[in-house]
Amino acid sequence: MNVEKIMNDLEKKHPGEVEYLQSVKEVIETIEDVYNENPQFEANGIIERLIEPDRILTFKVPWTDDQGKVHVNLGYRVQFNGAIGPYKGGIRFHPSVNLSILKFLGFEQIFKNALTTLPMGGGKGGSDFNTRGRSDREIMRFCQSFMLELWHMVGSETDVPAGDIGVSGKEIGYMYGTYKKLAQEHTGVFTGKGRTWGGSLIRPEATGFGAIYFAKEMLATKGDSFKGKTVSISGFGNVAWGAAKKATEFGGKVITISGPDGYIYDKNGISGEKIDYMLELRATNNDVVEPYAKKFGAEFHAGKKPWEVKCNIALPCATQNELNGDDAKQLVANKVMLVGEVSNMGCTPEAVETFIGNKILFGPGKAVNAGGVATSGLEMTQNAMKISWVAEEVDEKLHQIMSAIHEACVKHGTDETGYINYVKGANIAGFLKVATAMVEQGVI
Numbered sequence: 001m002n003v004e005k006i007m008n009d010l011e012k013k014h015p016g017e018v019e020y021l022q023s024v025k026e027v028i029e030t031i032e033d034v035y036n037e038n039p040q041f042e043a044n045g046i047i048e049r050l051i052e053p054d055r056i057l058t059f060k061v062p063w064t065d066d067q068g069k070v071h072v073n074l075g076y077r078v079q080f081n082g083a084i085g086p087y088k089g090g091i092r093f094h095p096s097v098n099l100s101i102l103k104f105l106g107f108e109q110i111f112k113n114a115l116t117t118l119p120m121g122g123g124k125g126g127s128d129f130n131t132r133g134r135s136d137r138e139i140m141r142f143c144q145s146f147m148l149e150l151w152h153m154v155g156s157e158t159d160v161p162a163g164d165i166g167v168s169g170k171e172i173g174y175m176y177g178t179y180k181k182l183a184q185e186h187t188g189v190f191t192g193k194g195r196t197w198g199g200s201l202i203r204p205e206a207t208g209f210g211a212i213y214f215a216k217e218m219l220a221t222k223g224d225s226f227k228g229k230t231v232s233i234s235g236f237g238n239v240a241w242g243a244a245k246k247a248t249e250f251g252g253k254v255i256t257i258s259g260p261d262g263y264i265y266d267k268n269g270i271s272g273e274k275i276d277y278m279l280e281l282r283a284t285n286n287d288v289v290e291p292y293a294k295k296f297g298a299e300f301h302a303g304k305k306p307w308e309v310k311c312n313i314a315l316p317c318a319t320q321n322e323l324n325g326d327d328a329k330q331l332v333a334n335k336v337m338l339v340g341e342v343s344n345m346g347c348t349p350e351a352v353e354t355f356i357g358n359k360i361l362f363g364p365g366k367a368v369n370a371g372g373v374a375t376s377g378l379e380m381t382q383n384a385m386k387i388s389w390v391a392e393e394v395d396e397k398l399h400q401i402m403s404a405i406h407e408a409c410v411k412h413g414t415d416e417t418g419y420i421n422y423v424k425g426a427n428i429a430g431f432l433k434v435a436t437a438m439v440e441q442g443v444i
């Protein structure tokens, strides 16, 4: 495999799709050796087949606001790779959504899902719709219009969407309701469903909890733990909430959260009711964290990111490329010991290079945040069996899965000095599983 040639060809084919090209480059750079050691991969054109999605649906989503004005958004579903199971991955509603972002997310999802040990292929979808400030009725009409197009493409054995940024229980409910009406069936076609209609316990907490279970294992490789560590978190959504809850439970002290308006620094620690206040803030649908400062007497830093605050552990939980090379240098100068991407591709390539170059414990999103989709996989299992597990059972399985992912990273990512390159480990472990399935299933 010639990484440079593959990237040049891909850039020519998909000019300007920066996030997608960034995510492909990171993977192929780290799997190059394994790829070349196994001639059957080249013989079966695995990399060329893996970096292009199986198919993409693009559609128009017209909807009417509460004043009667008509709006038109764009909708997408990227079915990236189905070698090991039905396509699986979230739906993102955010004004920044475009094909490049959904292709990067779908591509990452292939490896992440493979790492979970469950049979799920990779996919992603979404729209440039902005839920901020929209009423429930507007969101419902939008979701219904979105599903009028998407329903043909999804199904419990073909493609199972879930939530992501801008899509939580409410949106899943409206989308699932529309699917059910059109398909006239009640199957597990979405995950993240409500508790009374097929949803799994622990799914809302799963991404954040799983990330902390994974970070705990990373710390254990150094004989360390969360006890007494300061933890910087970005974001204030569902994922940040789950991470803050579990990190606090394990004895860590969460000192920051953030929103598009800036970040909160709470030197007393964000715990107890302060963590649940995040959900209240989110529910206002204004996308701001500033009210936290007034309510709990903490500092608010307008327009800034939390990475300037000294901390032991940094967990980006907001969105892609939210932590850049300069942020990474600042964190390293402040003696950060662990950085875990809870958001997908939360760190820029420069930041990742800085962390790995300084031998910081660095966990990539594919591994760290895989607990969300893993628990979606557990929701699919429960739906297929038409039963519901108690919270402890789901949580225990989630814990086991995160340990298995950590083990896979250690196996494939440990270098001759004993340093664990989790980026390499996660990419190789995920790749080997999918590539082997593709070889065995033939060129198709």
Ligand code: 2IT
Pocket (backbone or CB within 6 Å): 088, 089, 090, 091, 160, 161, 162, 163, 164, 165, 191, 344, 369, 370, 372, 373, 374, 376
């Ligand atoms: O990025 C992700 O893994 C998700 N948004 C969750 C996907 C899922 O299918 O639960």
